[in-house]
Amino acid sequence: MNVPRRSESIRILTVDDHQLLREGIAAVLESQEDMTLVAQASNGHEAVDSFRRLRPDVTLMDLRMPDMSGIEAITAIRGEFPDARIIVLTTYAGDVQAAAALKAGASGYLLKNLVRKELLETIRAVHAGKRRVLPEIATGIAEHVADDALTRREIEVLQRVAAGKSNKLIAAELDISEGTVKTHMKSILPKLDASDRTHAVMIALRRGILDI
Amino acid sequence: MNVPRRSESIRILTVDDHQLLREGIAAVLESQEDMTLVAQASNGHEAVDSFRRLRPDVTLMDLRMPDMSGIEAITAIRGEFPDARIIVLTTYAGDVQAAAALKAGASGYLLKNLVRKELLETIRAVHAGKRRVLPEIATGIAEHVADDALTRREIEVLQRVAAGKSNKLIAAELDISEGTVKTHMKSILPKLDASDRTHAVMIALRRGILDI
DNA sequence: ACGGACATCTCCCGAAAGGGGCAGGTCGCG
DNA sequence: CGCGACCTGCCCCTTTCGGGAGATGTCCGT
Numbered sequence: 001m002n003v004p005r006r007s008e009s010i011r012i013l014t015v016d017d018h019q020l021l022r023e024g025i026a027a028v029l030e031s032q033e034d035m036t037l038v039a040q041a042s043n044g045h046e047a048v049d050s051f052r053r054l055r056p057d058v059t060l061m062d063l064r065m066p067d068m069s070g071i072e073a074i075t076a077i078r079g080e081f082p083d084a085r086i087i088v089l090t091t092y093a094g095d096v097q098a099a100a101a102l103k104a105g106a107s108g109y110l111l112k113n114l115v116r117k118e119l120l121e122t123i124r125a126v127h128a129g130k131r132r133v134l135p136e137i138a139t140g141i142a143e144h145v146a147d148d149a150l151t152r153r154e155i156e157v158l159q160r161v162a163a164g165k166s167n168k169l170i171a172a173e174l175d176i177s178e179g180t181v182k183t184h185m186k187s188i189l190p191k192l193d194a195s196d197r198t199h200a201v202m203i204a205l206r207r208g209i210l211d212i
Numbered sequence: 213m214n215v216p217r218r219s220e221s222i223r224i225l226t227v228d229d230h231q232l233l234r235e236g237i238a239a240v241l242e243s244q245e246d247m248t249l250v251a252q253a254s255n256g257h258e259a260v261d262s263f264r265r266l267r268p269d270v271t272l273m274d275l276r277m278p279d280m281s282g283i284e285a286i287t288a289i290r291g292e293f294p295d296a297r298i299i300v301l302t303t304y305a306g307d308v309q310a311a312a313a314l315k316a317g318a319s320g321y322l323l324k325n326l327v328r329k330e331l332l333e334t335i336r337a338v339h340a341g342k343r344r345v346l347p348e349i350a351t352g353i354a355e356h357v358a359d360d361a362l363t364r365r366e367i368e369v370l371q372r373v374a375a376g377k378s379n380k381l382i383a384a385e386l387d388i389s390e391g392t393v394k395t396h397m398k399s400i401l402p403k404l405d406a407s408d409r410t411h412a413v414m415i416a417l418r419r420g421i422l423d424i
Numbered sequence: 425a426c427g428g429a430c431a432t433c434t435c436c437c438g439a440a441a442g443g444g445g446c447a448g449g450t451c452g453c454g
Numbered sequence: 455c456g457c458g459a460c461c462t463g464c465c466c467c468t469t470t471c472g473g474g475a476g477a478t479g480t481c482c483g484t
Contacts, residue, residue, distance in 0.1 A: 018324050020331070024236030091303070115231050153431065164411020166470065180432050186473070196440090196472080198410040199376020205417070205424055212417055212424075363460065378440065392462050398443070399460095408470090409441075 009036045010127045013056035015047040015073065016040075016089070017065045021112065025060060028116045035123065044068025048076045051084065058127050061106070063090040063097060064211075071100050078105035085126050089119075094208025095140035096149075098133075102141075108132040140207075148191045150209060157184045162201045162210055221248045222339045225268035227259040227285065228252075228301070229277045233324065237272060240328045247335065256280025260288045263296065270339050273318070275302045275309060276423075283312050290317035297338050301331075306420025307352035308361075310345075314353075320344040352419075360403045362421060369396045374413045374422055 012035055014025050022040050029035045038054050041047040043065045051059065059077070063070035070088065077084050087108035088101045098109050107126045110119065111134060122132045150158065153174075160170040167185065171178040185197065192207075194200035204210040224247055226237050234252050241247045250266050253259040255277045263271065271289070275282035282300065289296050299320035300313045310321050319338045322331065323346060334344045362370065365386075372382040379397070383390040397409065404419075406412035416422040 018233070019327050020236040020240065020324060021230070021233050022236065023239045023328070024232040024234065027235045027239040028232065112230050112232060116235070119232070151430065161410060162414050164407035164414065166408070168470085176431085177433060179434060182472080183432075185471080189472080195376040196378070198373060198413055201410055202374050202376065202413065202424070212414070365461065380440080388461085389463060391464060394441080395462075395464095397441080401442080 009034055010123060011036050011038045011054070011057045012123065013038060013047070013050055013054065013059045014040045015042070015044070015050075015059065015065070015070070016062040017042045018062075025119070028119060032120060035120075044070060044073035044076070047073045051077050051081065055081070057085060058123050059084065059086045060089045060123075061086055063088060063093050063101065071097070071104050074101060074104040074106055085129075087122060087126055087132070089114075094206055095137065095144060097208030098137045099141045100208075102133065109134055109137050111137075144207075150188060150191060150204075154184050154188050154191075155209065157181060158188055158200065158204055159210060161185075161197050162204070221246055222335060223248050223250045223266070223269045224335065225250060225259070225262055225266065225271045226252045227254070227256070227262075227271060227277070227282070228274040229254045230274075237331070240331060244332060247332075256282060256285035256288070259285045263289050263293065267293070269297060270335050271296065271298045272301045272335075273298055275300060275305050275313065283309070283316050286313060286316040286318055297341075299334060299338055299344070301326075306418055307349065307356060309420030310349045311353045312420075314345065321346055321349050323349075356419075360405075362400060362403060362416075366396050366400050366403075367421065369393060370400055370412060370416055371422060373397075373409050374416070 012029060014022050014037065016022050016025075019042070022042075026037050026040070029037045038056055039050045041050050045068045047059070047061065048068075050056075061070045061074060070090070074086050074088075077086065082105075084105070086106045087110060088098070088106045089110050089112060090097075091112050101109060108122050108131065110122055110132070125132050156174065157170055160173060165173070167181040168178050171181045174181070188194070188200055189196070192200045192203045194203050201210065205212060224241060226234050226249065228234050228237075231254070234254075238249050238252070241249045250268050251262045253262050257280045259271070259273065259282075260280075262268075273282045273286060282302070286298050286300075289298065294317075296317070298318045299322060300310070300318045301322050301324060302309075303324050313321060320334050320343065322334055322344070337344050368386065369382055372385060377385070379393040380390050383393045386393070400406070400412055401408070404412045404415045406415050413422065417424060
């Protein structure tokens with residue numbers, strides 16, 4: 001009568017480098033009859049290993065972790081298991097990060113300031129094959145659907161701008177002419193809707209294009 | 213025999229806008245016989261209210277929260293209750309934020325990626341009247357003990373620089389001459405050891421002088 | 425094979441930023 | 455009172471940026 005209905009229980013893996021937060025998730029899941037926490041991981045590598053061994057139904061994954069980022073872990077897991085259901089659970093990371101996570105195969109995107117009810121609902125929804133992305137995140141992504149994505153080279157340039165390097169120095173590092181660096185900057189500023197290089201760096205940080 | 217020894221139990225208040233993390237802390241504290249979680253708050257105002265009502269022995273406080281920041285809450289609480297024992301528990305916020313928290317009266321400074329053992333030890337240490345600041349934070353503060361603190365005006369200028377404003381525009385906003393803004397910049401750059409305004413903004417973000 | 429995206433490069437030019445030095449006024453603290 | 459910190463302002467000068475317009479080559483996908 002009281003035998004656990006294992007076949008109907010959602011098997012869950014949590015991935016986050018904050019042990020305290022994992023304990024919080026564990027506490028929340030413990031109270032749910034239809035959910036079982038099968039493992040915890042503290043970085044991307046552990047996440048991939050655990051996933052291979054246990055094949056959880058739903059994985060809760062943070063993005064910024066040591067060793068291997070969440071995006072890389074999602075890519076690796078979905079590469080091996082295309083049906084893997086992964087929910088990103090992170091502090092705000094910007095629309096570009098969110099878009100990258102969804103492109104890598106995440107089925108959900110939540111922020112850590114959520115309440116337990118939202119977490120539980122999203123787990124059940126994603127397990128049922130649905131997608132759940134926070135409205136504000138979806139809006140943020142939608143606002144930049146145009147062609148305003150920076151190219152690889154532009155990001156390389158912008159990273160060095162953020163480090164306080166002049167166009168001349170950046171040109172030397174990338175082994176291109178200073179004029180080319182300026183051309184890249186002239187492409188970056190309108191894309192980010194920035195008034196100058198400092199503004200561009202701030203916007204890139206907010207949108208998750210650059211890390212602090 | 214089994215009566216709870218209330219007088220010896222450390223009464224704890226947690227303050228964080230992340231419910232999940234609070235649940236994690238609650239789960240960790242629950243397993244400890246000598247600790248009692250007496251209340252939770254999700255912003256600075258609630259924290260001050262709860263503290264007034266309950267006078268917890270130890271308060272765990274995040275810094276960045278909506279409505280009222282942790283620093284403000286610490287200042288308010290320590291203003292009324294100079295013996296309040298407060299431990300800051302935050303994601304990395306930079307040495308300036310940490311220094312401000314300690315100056316406001318915090319007895320401890322921890323990062324959220326800590327493990328339960330460290331949390332419990334720190335709570336007991338702080339309750340016993342000791343101070344506990346993470347070595348890396350203490351080092352970060354010590355590195356900038358000199359006179360490299362930005363003045364109020366310099367921070368006002370730097371905030372506007374981060375918003376992508378030109379010296380001329382900043383001058384207009386602050387109702388001073390452009391030359392004065394340049395003078396401030398000439399003071400800011402060497403203080404932060406920055407090569408240009410963009411670099412200065414990045415360093416200020418990392419050190420907790422500016423918010424994203 | 426052709427277009428499109430990307431990266432590269434060039435020229436010109438005005439505006440902005442950064443570096444140096446100097447100096448007045450105010451305010452608070454010893 | 456006097457000193458130092460702070461905010462304010464100015465000079466000169468060089469370097470850097472940002473905007474505009476154009477051009478070449480490569481590589482990818484249709």
